Each structure stands twice: as structure tokens, then as C-alpha cells.
Amino acid sequence: MLQRISGLVVLAVLTTGCDGVVSRGGWPKPITEQGKQVMGVWRGSLITAGCVGAFVIGLILWSCIAFRRRSDDEMPRQVRYNLPIEVLYTVVPVILVAVLFYFTAIRENDEDKFSAHPDVNINVVGFQWAWQFNYLDNGLSITGKPGRYPQLVLPVGKTVRFYETSPDVIHAFWVIPFLFKRDVVPGHTNSFEVTLTHTGTFQGKCTEYCGLDHDRMLFTLKVVSPADYQTWLTNAKATAAADNNSMFTTYTGGGASSFEGGPNTQRSHQ
Numbered sequence: 001m002l003q004r005i006s007g008l009v010v011l012a013v014l015t016t017g018c019d020g021v022v023s024r025g026g027w028p029k030p031i032t033e034q035g036k037q038v039m040g041v042w043r044g045s046l047i048t049a050g051c052v053g054a055f056v057i058g059l060i061l062w063s064c065i066a067f068r069r070r071s072d073d074e075m076p077r078q079v080r081y082n083l084p085i086e087v088l089y090t091v092v093p094v095i096l097v098a099v100l101f102y103f104t105a106i107r108e109n110d111e112d113k114f115s116a117h118p119d120v121n122i123n124v125v126g127f128q129w130a131w132q133f134n135y136l137d138n139g140l141s142i143t144g145k146p147g148r149y150p151q152l153v154l155p156v157g158k159t160v161r162f163y164e165t166s167p168d169v170i171h172a173f174w175v176i177p178f179l180f181k182r183d184v185v186p187g188h189t190n191s192f193e194v195t196l197t198h199t200g201t202f203q204g205k206c207t208e209y210c211g212l213d214h215d216r217m218l219f220t221l222k223v224v225s226p227a228d229y230q231t232w233l234t235n236a237k238a239t240a241a242a243d244n245n246s247m248f249t250t251y252t253g254g255g256a257s258s259f260e261g262g263p264n265t266q267r268s269h270q
């Protein structure tokens with residue numbers, strides 16, 4: 001029985017290792033340039049934590065062996081302090097925290113950087129309890145509802161800027177392999193930008209409890225080639241114009257400029 005359990009554990013580790021999930025510490029594979037940078041910080045933190053943990057465990061085991069009681073009447077040498085050790089456990093943690101803080105701050109700033117002219121502009125509307133995606137440059141809206149989840153389609157290799165708005169309560173827009181999320185706040189426009197690097201279909205959800213059907217506030221992101229994106233966009237706009245699918249409608253609101261530079265535009269990191 002023990003051999004079977006050991007074999008299953010080894011098989012599970014090898015299977016997950018094929019996708020690199022072990023080396024990522026359980027995180028999903030990032031699909032954006034920004035996500036890769038976040039993954040670098042996470043891996044560095046994980047390696048640092050592993051080294052510190054191994055060092056501390058090593059000291060504990062060494063102390064247990066080197067300073068174990070060797071006879072019933074032996075009294076170990078009594079000391080009040082050890083200056084080198086005290087300096088070590090004071091200075092080294094300060095250095096570690098400072099380095100981790102530096103790289104975290106750098107990556108957070110990178111996530112808030114905007115390009116001059118993004119390729120695609122999307123207005124993400126979170127409402128109780130579904131999502132609406134407005135393609136600001138193309139006059140298209142895709143609206144879901146609980147149990148009928150919308151799909152956001154985007155081109156790979158392109159820079160996408162999201163403008164988030166809400167008419168009711170706070171939501172949070174999270175595409176899992178973005179390794180990033182940002183709150184959707186009523187009365188404020190939050191925004192962020194990503195550059196997509198992988199094609200495929202990925203899960204998205206609201207991660208801010210927003211009411212009764214919060215758990216059904218789901219959507220999918222489909223990343224396709226630029227050519228396939230243009231084909232899909234043409235077909236979707238035709239569907240919206242034909243008015244035979246309530247999920248696809250013509251977007252008649254303002255363009256990206258209506259969300260930029262206003263007093264309610266925020267880039268707070270969540």
C-alpha cells in the first residue's frame with residue numbers, strides 16, 4: 001500500500017511538472033507580458049523563502065546534534081548573548097525585505113504603465129450579476145447574464161487597455177492567467193493595460209463579493225490570432241446589427257477618450 005501511495009505522489013508531481021506548475025509554485029502560466037514579470041517576483045520570493053527556511057531548519061538540526069545533552073550531570077556553558085548571531089538575524093532580514101520590496105514596487109509600477117496608443121480598447125462593465133464588454137473602437141457590446149456567460153475575444157500579440165466601470169456595487173475583474181486583478185468601482189473608472197502573449201480560452205470571474213449571484217458572475221477570455229480576431233469581429237458586428245442575439249448589440253457610447261483623463265480615472269492596484 002505504501003509503495004502504491006508513493007508511486008501516485010511521484011506520478012502527480014511529474015504530471016504537474018510537465019506544465020511547469022511546480023516551478024511556478026502552483027500559479028497558472030501567465031499569458032501576458034505583465035504576468036511574466038509578476039511571475040518573476042513570485043519565483044524570486046519563493047526561492048528566497050525556501051533558502052531561508054532551509055537555513056533555519058539546518059541551524060535547528062545542527063543545534064540539536066551539536067549541543068545535545070551528553071550526560072546527566074553535564075551543564076552546558078551559559079552565555080548571555082552572541083553578537084554575531086544577533087547582527088545576522090537583524091541585518092539579513094532587513095536586506096531581504098528591502099530587496100523584495102524594491103522588485104515588488106518596480107513590477108507594480110510596470111503594471112500601471114500605459115502605452116501611447118493601445119491596439120484595442122475595452123470598457124469592462126461589472127453589474128449585478130454579469131459582465132458587459134464594450135469594444136470602444138468597433139461599436140460592439142457583448143452582455144452576459146447569470147447562467148449565460150459572455151466571452152471576451154482579443155488578439156494575441158496586441159496591447160489591450162481595459163476601462164472598468166460599474167453602475168451598482170464594487171466588483172473585481174480577474175482573468176486568472178493575467179496574474180492580476182483590479183476592482184471595478186461605482187463612480188470611478190479604473191484602468192490597466194496588458195500585452196497578450198498566448199492564444200487559448202481562459203477563465204475569468206468576479207473576485208469581490210457583490211451579492212446574491214456573485215458565484216455566477218463568470219466569463220471566458222478567448223485569445224486568437226489577429227486574422228481570426230478580425231474575422232470574429234466582422235461576424236460579431238453583423239450579428240449585433242441583425243439583432244437576432246441578445247448577447248450582441250451595437251455599442252453607441254463614447255470612445256476611449258471619454259474614459260481618459262477625467263477626475264474619476266484611477267489606477268489603484270488591487
